[in-house]
Amino acid sequence: MNPNIASLYAIANKPIRKIIGLMSGTSFDGLDIALCEFSGSGLETRVKVVHFVSKAYLPQFKEDLKSVFSKRTVDLEKVTLLNAFIGDYYGRLLLESLKDWGISASDIDLIASHGQTIYHAPKQQREADVYSNATLQIGDGDHLAMKSGIITISDFRQKHVAAGCEGAPLSVYGDYLLFSNPDENRVMLNIGGISNFTFLPSAGSTDFFSSDVGPGNTLMDQYVQLNYLGKYFDQDGVIASSGKVNFKLLDSLFDHDFFRSGYLKTTGPELFSLAYLNNAIQNSGLHELSNEDIMATLAAFTANAIVKAITFCVEGKGAYEIYISGGGMHNPILTGMIEEQLGKKLKFTSDLGIAPDAKEAVLFALLGNEAIAGGKTDFGKHPGVPSISMGKISFPG
Template structure:
């Protein structure tokens, strides 16, 4: 037997596994690394987050990623080059994080790398009848495995699509296994570049679990700030948006898109929600002369309304608690508007034992744990949640 296959079998059969989960989202700000210890699998999974850090990307690297992300036409050579570069860069950042923590590389069993999404193309968005759902994450797992010496799982979203899903959101798998309750109805609301939520009804019945993308999270607000406020990447503490006033006509124009009429679950990305989307809404509403502060306030209002509406439409009158994660939870104005729209205060996943900033990296580590040591959980018969294990395995030698 190949020694690396033998090592993988040993890891799978061990009572626990140390897995480094990696996540880089649509904000392109850095690599989240969560070092996790897993015991068991499925609904018996026990998790301990040993360390978490966000390793910031250099300015040059951010610009290189932006040049090929979420555009219908890019330089193919640059995509090919960055596929290797991102893999190598991720390996470098993992090794730096482990050194900072004083944690030996040899003690890490697996790396779980989400990769960098550069285009998400569900059929509902590309609307080409001859083509299926598709998505593309780059950052080659072989480069990570070889340069760290650690078995690496990557490219998780392809299996989801192959099994009939849209490649997103994947958080539902980890949310169900780690954060569902036998008694409490919970909504796990993640506000990253795109917002999504998982509904976990009390009782852990997989046929009642529901997960969907909602629409924009931070992406439109961040893009607007980056265009209009040089040197800023986001509206810290919503300082700019708080100084403006939402324009009702612009907000309604932003909401007047066929995406918001599509049935749940649905998925989307910055391929749709970008500055062109904002410009089209300004043109349709005749709101070209708004101040930058009012535009940003309107974008915040639009994001909050889309989230609140999606939750109310899909969940109805049932009582539930909301647990936040993702960068958007640090936007106090957005959180306030969502809370007011729902009529109650919001919690975050720290109340459930998981750092909300680390949650997505943790969830990909969990997917790797399931791929290697689990894979027996029935996630029910809901559309968009196929009962499959995900992740392609790269051996270090």
């Protein structure tokens, strides 16, 4: 037997597996690194988050990512170079973190890396062509495995696409396995670059579902980066709080087929771009709005899209609680709008034992655990949630 396969077999049979989840979102703020201890799999999964850190990216690296992100035409050589570089860079950041924690790389069983999304192309968001759904994450797993010396599982979204789905959202798998509760209906709301949520019904029902609902932080982030030198996002909602929502522009932002189509669906910054905003401004004839008023309106756009989706999909199914995660939870203007419209106080995933900043990295660590020790859970016949094992394995030697 190849010793690498023997190592996988041994890891799969361990009572406790130490798995590091890596997540980098569309805001390019840094790499989330979660060291987790897993036992069991499927609905019997138990996880302990031992350490978590978010390692900030260097400014030049952020600019390199922006240059290839969600654009139909990019420098192909830079994409090729970044694919290899990111794998090495993640490895360096991971090893730095292990050193800070006083842990040897040899003590880690697996890395589960999401990679960096640079383009998301669901078929429903394109003009008719011969191609199916597609998505692209870079950050090569072989480079990460060689740099770290740790078996790496990566490129999770491709299996989801190959199974006939859109490659997102994948959070539904971890949400269902970790956060289902027989006594409480739960909405697991994530506000990252794009907003999505998973509905988990009580009483052990498998009638769960997940959907993207529209922009999260992406439009606000893009607008800040264009108009405020040296800033990448509206920290604490300071800019939006000094403006006023323009309801004419808000109506124009919602005047798109995406919001006339039903749920379940996915989307990305490829749709919700500055071109989308500029088109809404053009159609509404509002060319003299202040930056602050535009930011306030974009915050309302995100909040209203979330409220519309939750109201449409969840209302009438009984009382429920909302547990929030993602960068948008740090924007009090955004969360305040959601709470006011729903008449409900938002809770945090920390109330369920997982720090909200760490949640996405933990969920990819869970997918890594399932790839090695699980893969037996029947998720039922849910659109977008096939019962598959995801991830490609890279060995360090």
